[in-house]
Amino acid sequence: MALTEEERGQRLAVIRKEIDRIDAQVIALLGERARFVEEVGKLKPSADKVRVPERERQVLERACQLAVEHGIDPSFVEQLYLVMFDYFVDHQQKQLSQRPEESES
Ligand SMILES: O=C(O)C(=O)C[C@]1(C(=O)O)C=C[C@@H](O)C=C1
Numbered sequence: 169m170a171l172t173e174e175e176r177g178q179r180l181a182v183i184r185k186e187i188d189r190i191d192a193q194v195i196a197l198l199g200e201r202a203r204f205v206e207e208v209g210k211l212k213p214s215a216d217k218v219r220v221p222e223r224e225r226q227v228l229e230r231a232c233q234l235a236v237e238h239g240i241d242p243s244f245v246e247q248l249y250l251v252m253f254d255y256f257v258d259h260q261q262k263q264l265s266q267r268p269e270e271s272e273s
Pocket residue numbers: 205208209218219220221223224227252253256257260
């Protein structure tokens with residue numbers, strides 16, 4: 169039987185609450201990932217060593233496999249990761265530029 173306007177409104181509110189809950193988890197996990205990426209950044213000797221294409225390929229391949237397992241379009245996940253890599257590389261480079269020089273420590 170078709171839903172009434174009111175039932176549709178209630179159902180929409182319930183589903184959107186779930187979406188908000190998941191978004192909060194996604195952002196919290198991104199924050200956790202960012203903190204580990206910062207840790208990796210501390211181990212890098214210089215700005216030209218920040219980008220690691222081979223590692224990005226591995227991460228991307230795994231993410232695309234996981235996307236398929238979870239029924240998401242892997243090319244969508246690939247786009248997301250390419251944006252994330254750019255952001256994290258930029259973040260590590262800023263981190264490095266603020267690092268005191270060896271000679272000063
Ligand atoms: O594994 C690293 O070396 C990282 O800095 C992390 C990370 C990532 O976001 O997964 C970021 C930049 C690199 O190009 C490769 C991977």
